[in-house]
Amino acid sequence: MTTLDAPTTTAALDRAAFAREWEDWHRDHEARRADPHGFLAVTAIHWLDETPTRYAGIPGTWSTDAAGPVVELADGESLEAADGTSLSGRHAFGPIVERGGVVVRAGDVAVEVARRGGRDIVRPRDPSNPYLARFTGTPTYLPNPRWLARGRFVPAAATREVTVGSAAEGLQHVYEVPGEVEFELRGESFRLVAFNGHAPGSLTVLFTDATSGLTTYAANRSLEIDAPDADGVVLLDFNRAVNLPCAYTDHATCPLPPAGNRLPVGIEAGEKTPIERNVA
Structure with a gap:
């Protein structure tokens, strides 16, 4: 070198x-x-599959297949798209690219619909999450x-x-x-x-x-x-x-470092381990 x-x-x-x-x-x-809608507000991570499933705190029945995630909203249920459009009934998000995603709203809750590691996920972000309130x-x-x-x-x-x-x-x-x-x-x-x-x-x-x-x-x-x-x-x-x-949270899919990216010295700089963790 x-x-x-x-x-x-x-x-x-x-x-x-x-x-x-x-x-x-x-x-x-x-x-x-x-x-308020950052990662500390995430309350859960839901891994979608072909079985329509309801999840606590967000409207709709969610599933995915090769065509991408789909939500089925019952009568009286709705979501709001990023452009302010109200979504009702069946809404297909289409294929989501790896590490991509879209956000829809359910009241104050931001619902992240994303793809991580080849799988589609739903991750609610709630400003009233107690973990976010405790973060110092x-x-x-x-x-x-x-x-x-x-x-x-x-x-x-x-x-x-x-x-x-x-x-x-x-x-x-x-x-x-x-x-x-x-x-x-x-x-x-x-x-x-x-x-x-x-x-x-x-x-x-x-x-x-x-x-x-x-x-x-x-x-x-x-x-x-x-x-x-x-x-x-x-x-x-x-x-x-x-x-x-x-x-900070179990509701994350962060990558680990590549093989070889372990420094043998102590880098006593930057951020330390958080005081508290949001566990599933």
Whole structure:
């Protein structure tokens, strides 16, 4: 692995400004997590099959087959589509792409209809969920510039996919791998498999490290990395390593890190294990 230049020297950083920027970022991240219809509001996960089934707290009889999820609404029952249209009777959602989904409303409850690991699911999100009301925030390590690492994105020679496990027992996820990120941290060299990130060109790295299961969530943490520059250089800020929804609730299908994405060092940065968990 080629020796990489150190990130902006910590001596040159305004540590107070660095901490304020991190605090603003994490406050916004927690606000999205605790949105009234965010993941902490999920009350259940229902795995659909061809047997029409009713579920507590939401109207309709739900099922799925090769043509996609269907809800049969009885007289007096209705759902509201995202565009405000009222749904009644039989409504077919059509095939849903992997990791895709739509949301319909039943009063204050947002009903997520999605596809995860090749299976269709229904996940109600209720703003009155007691777990959401109890949430007081995620414990974190104090932000520290020592956990900045300049790295290099190494594109894959050809498009490839990797299959990883899931927080949901028996489920698997398939992700496209655009390449790997190599970096140095505290004098040691590492390489992690990267997935495509949320923003165009950006990357997502799922990893565990020596703190996993001790001070941080055992299954995984996630780090978003901005798109590489023209030379492939990236900056990893482990202060922004965050928990996935499975750290907070049993009603999640989060992917596990690819084989090899376990760092042998302790990354004492970013989010720690949540104080409380919403169990099924």
